[in-house]
Amino acid sequence: MSRIGSADAVVIGAGIIGAACAEALSAAGLRVLVLDRGAAATGTTASGEGNVLLSDKAPGPELELAIASRRRWPELLTSLREEIGEAAEAEWEPKGGLVVATDEAAAAPLAALTAAQRAAGVEAIDLEPDEARNLEPHLTEAVRAAASYPGDAQLQPVLAATALLAAVRARGGEVRGGTEAHGLVLSRGAVAGVRVEGGTIPCGAAVNACGPWAGHFGIAAGAPITVMPRRGMVLVTAPLPPVVRRKVYAADYVAAVASSDVDLQVSAVVEATATGTVLIGSSRQRVGFDDALEVAVLRRLAREAIRLFPVLAGVPVMRTYGGFRPYTPDHLPVVGEDPRVPGLWHATGHEGAGIGLAPATGKLLADLLCGNGTEVDPAPFRVDRPGLLEEARA
Amino acid sequence: MRRAGVVVVGGGPAGMAAARAAAGCGVAVVLVDAGPKLGGQYHRQYGPADGDRFAEALPEAVEHLANATVWAVEPVAGAHRVHVRVGAVDDPSRVGRVLETRALVLATGAYDRALPFPGWDLPGVFTAGAAQALAKGQGVAVGDRVVVAGTGPFLLPVASSLVAVGARVVEVAEANAAVSGWAARPAGALAGWSKTGELVRYAGVMARHGVPYRSRNAVVAAHGSEWVESVTVARLDRDWVPVPGSARRVEVDAVAIGFGFTPQMETAVAARCRIVDGFVEVDAAQGTSVAGVFAAGELTGIGGADLAAAEGEIAGLAAAKRVGAVVDPPLRAMAQVRSGRRFAAALAAAYPVRAGWRGWSRDDTVVCRCEEVTKGALLRAVERREVGAVRSLKLVSGAGLGLCQGRVCGRNVAELAGVEDAAAFARRPIASPIRLSELAEE
Numbered sequence: 001m002s003r004i005g006s007a008d009a010v011v012i013g014a015g016i017i018g019a020a021c022a023e024a025l026s027a028a029g030l031r032v033l034v035l036d037r038g039a040a041a042t043g044t045t046a047s048g049e050g051n052v053l054l055s056d057k058a059p060g061p062e063l064e065l066a067i068a069s070r071r072r073w074p075e076l077l078t079s080l081r082e083e084i085g086e087a088a089e090a091e092w093e094p095k096g097g098l099v100v101a102t103d104e105a106a107a108a109p110l111a112a113l114t115a116a117q118r119a120a121g122v123e124a125i126d127l128e129p130d131e132a133r134n135l136e137p138h139l140t141e142a143v144r145a146a147a148s149y150p151g152d153a154q155l156q157p158v159l160a161a162t163a164l165l166a167a168v169r170a171r172g173g174e175v176r177g178g179t180e181a182h183g184l185v186l187s188r189g190a191v192a193g194v195r196v197e198g199g200t201i202p203c204g205a206a207v208n209a210c211g212p213w214a215g216h217f218g219i220a221a222g223a224p225i226t227v228m229p230r231r232g233m234v235l236v237t238a239p240l241p242p243v244v245r246r247k248v249y250a251a252d253y254v255a256a257v258a259s260s261d262v263d264l265q266v267s268a269v270v271e272a273t274a275t276g277t278v279l280i281g282s283s284r285q286r287v288g289f290d291d292a293l294e295v296a297v298l299r300r301l302a303r304e305a306i307r308l309f310p311v312l313a314g315v316p317v318m319r320t321y322g323g324f325r326p327y328t329p330d331h332l333p334v335v336g337e338d339p340r341v342p343g344l345w346h347a348t349g350h351e352g353a354g355i356g357l358a359p360a361t362g363k364l365l366a367d368l369l370c371g372n373g374t375e376v377d378p379a380p381f382r383v384d385r386p387g388l389l390e391e392a393r394a
Numbered sequence: 395m396r397r398a399g400v401v402v403v404g405g406g407p408a409g410m411a412a413a414r415a416a417a418g419c420g421v422a423v424v425l426v427d428a429g430p431k432l433g434g435q436y437h438r439q440y441g442p443a444d445g446d447r448f449a450e451a452l453p454e455a456v457e458h459l460a461n462a463t464v465w466a467v468e469p470v471a472g473a474h475r476v477h478v479r480v481g482a483v484d485d486p487s488r489v490g491r492v493l494e495t496r497a498l499v500l501a502t503g504a505y506d507r508a509l510p511f512p513g514w515d516l517p518g519v520f521t522a523g524a525a526q527a528l529a530k531g532q533g534v535a536v537g538d539r540v541v542v543a544g545t546g547p548f549l550l551p552v553a554s555s556l557v558a559v560g561a562r563v564v565e566v567a568e569a570n571a572a573v574s575g576w577a578a579r580p581a582g583a584l585a586g587w588s589k590t591g592e593l594v595r596y597a598g599v600m601a602r603h604g605v606p607y608r609s610r611n612a613v614v615a616a617h618g619s620e621w622v623e624s625v626t627v628a629r630l631d632r633d634w635v636p637v638p639g640s641a642r643r644v645e646v647d648a649v650a651i652g653f654g655f656t657p658q659m660e661t662a663v664a665a666r667c668r669i670v671d672g673f674v675e676v677d678a679a680q681g682t683s684v685a686g687v688f689a690a691g692e693l694t695g696i697g698g699a700d701l702a703a704a705e706g707e708i709a710g711l712a713a714a715k716r717v718g719a720v721v722d723p724p725l726r727a728m729a730q731v732r733s734g735r736r737f738a739a740a741l742a743a744a745y746p747v748r749a750g751w752r753g754w755s756r757d758d759t760v761v762c763r764c765e766e767v768t769k770g771a772l773l774r775a776v777e778r779r780e781v782g783a784v785r786s787l788k789l790v791s792g793a794g795l796g797l798c799q800g801r802v803c804g805r806n807v808a809e810l811a812g813v814e815d816a817a818a819f820a821r822r823p824i825a826s827p828i829r830l831s832e833l834a835e836e
Contacts, residue, residue: 162781293468
């Protein structure tokens with residue numbers, strides 16, 4: 001394959017966010033080069049369940065981005081199928097979500113959340129316990145209240161990311177693995193190129209899409225931002241006959257997602273995949289990039305899952321995997337140009353929602369970079385909001 | 395949780411030697427083994443007979459956990475926690491046990507490698523190790539007319555075991571040119587002299603039973619509807635490409651396939667031991683790159699039972715020393731290891747796996763049996779998605795995601811896909827399946 005000598009935009013990071021940015025930029029007619037120090041779609045993207053969720057977001061800027069993204073995913077996959085055929089397959093499944101409160105204390109906040117989400121345009125249906133058990137027959141009898149979200153969906157994140165990258169290549173772009181971006185070359189203070197081993201790739205813009213490692217690249221680029229890793233683990237069962245139809249999770253998940261606790265938080269999220277395996281999440285820990293196995297975390301995941309679906313108790317767990325979510329102090333993604341280095345753009349900080357938020361993030365970044373109007377308000381995601389910029393080290 | 399002295403995982407030649415050596419220094423040892431009886435693959439005992447001659451001979455300081463599966467190895471401050479379930483996998487009453495130790499010896503051995511060809515997934519096609527385990531452990535022959543195919547000296551004891559339980563071994567097909575391969579490394583061959591004697595004995599068994607031994611031959615297809623009925627055996631060129639016109643049909647009712655061995659690596663990977671060229675890197679005391687973790691036997695290189703036992707002795711002593719025992723340097727075992735490794739290097743050089751096997755399979759040949767991924771589907775996924783690593787390879791093709799977690803197919807799939815670091819398939823933090831309720835226990 002021929003190599004690109006220069007690019008309009010170099011995207012650093014070939015995960016789902018980098019892939020979505022590159023896809024949107026190449027759709028806008030730019031010549032795009034995507035770099036990754038490893039192989040494409042093997043970091044955070046390969047460690048998630050593939051959530052495309054509206055249910056876990058309270059009204060606000062992230063929900064707006066999520067609504068735009070939820071609309072965009074199926075449209076994008078359909079148009080990619082026409083453009084690149086089978087390579088666009090991503091196991092898209094608009095399966096719907098079910099949020100379950102198993103005690104009275106969780107029931108009232110759930111009702112308040114659904115009311116607020118409905119006001120923001122989300123389809124959220126309050127359910128009685130027996131209605132919830134009609135939707136999910138194996139659900140615990142301890143259910144006190146539930147809410148159904150027909151708009152929640154799932155896809156396979158590595159397929160999705162590689163599909164987006166295949167489109168970039170089909171449009172004349174390049175995806176180059178095993179290539180680390182060591183920093184930027186500036187001309188009159190603005191981005192003129194990206195430094196890699198053995199040379200410089202001239203470009204007009206560089207996009208930092210390094211996920212939890214975006215803070216590292218920010219330092220290398222002379223424009224540090226506060227993005228931290230938040231560890232999570234998933235258990236995978238052996239393939240089962242259908243036991244869980246939707247994405248089902250405990251009502252305390254919303255609070256866990258929004259919390260900033262350093263300590264371990266575990267909240268049950270249970271769903272089946274296209275191959276019949278059941279994925280069991282979710283845990284949150286701030287332990288840096290330490291990926292050592294902690295059996296205590298697996299035990300908590302197992303317990304919480306059995307609490308929601310007692311029938312899972314006898315099921316064999318086949319494997320577990322973990323990863324790091326890119327986390328910002330205010331839990332909002334960062335999408336925009338760095339005010340300190342013109343031509344350097346950031347697209348990261350999506351925490352556990354990057355798969356769902358990817359297409360709208362890519363579109364937003366491409367629209368901003370090309371000077372077009374945007375579908376969602378970019379202001380809440382700007383780089384120079386409080387708490388995000390760090391002092392550049394001399 | 396009470397701290398154990400030394401914990402040894404694996405009850406084959408290496409693990410038994412490690413346990414004996416550490417116990418000989420007065421250290422309490424827990425020997426964890428997945429089998430119902432000690433001995434591992436090489437010294438497999440006849441299951442239906444009473445007693446366990448190896449367990450009975452163990453020093454008192456060794457606690458032997460039989461039918462014990464390690465499902466996780468967890469690094470904790472200054473030590474490791476070995477998470478074990480004791481009891482048969484399908485026994486709902488199997489119990490959990492957690493062993494915390496500052497001195498962990500991994501001796502998990504290796505399992506044999508099968509290469510895919512059309513029909514390799516038919517019933518009646520066994521791995522050589524499975525055929526031998528059934529013969530030695532249960533006294534059962536996998537068939538009446540059996541072809542043994544693959545590469546390496548291990549094919550001979552497998553054929554001998556089959557003959558001993560009454561099977562007719564129609565032929566042994568060795569894909570390499572065995573004899574000239576040996577001659578190329580005289581120092582190695584000499585170092586393995588005792589081993590060579592053993593092989594001569596097996597060769598005697600073959601000759602007495604009129605078993606043809608054909609080098610540069612391989613089973614490249616198996617045929618049958620419900621069960622294997624015949625195989626195609628072809629002559630191979632130097633790169634293992636079948637020589638045109640050399641194919642013969644041979645009627646069989648079973649095939650045993652063994653193309654060398656893959657180390658059983660997940661516990662070493664979980665303990666974060668450094669892996670070099672597919673094996674655990676060790677120092678002269680069998681210490682891995684991780685303090686307090688030792689490795690012995692096939693994990694450190696394929697070299698057979700004698701080398702494994704010598705490495706096990708050294709590892710057991712080093713582990714005992716780490717928990718405070720006074721230990722004399724095991725000079726004899728160290729000399730055995732040196733010569734054994736020369737023998738192992740000669741073996742590896744004489745019996746490589748050559749790239750031509752990739753052409754034996756067709757587009758519709760299943761390469762990952764758990765997830766039923768064909769070679770064609772695998773190669774298409776790699777091409778369309780420009781896959782560059784094992785992690786994404788698994789997730790775009792499905793290969794290696796099933797119940798065996800890539801144990802059978804991992805190396806083959808990685809080589810077919812042109813992805814390096816096949817050892818990444820051994821990254822299995824849950825080393826063997828565990829029920830959710832067992833996981834949930836305190």
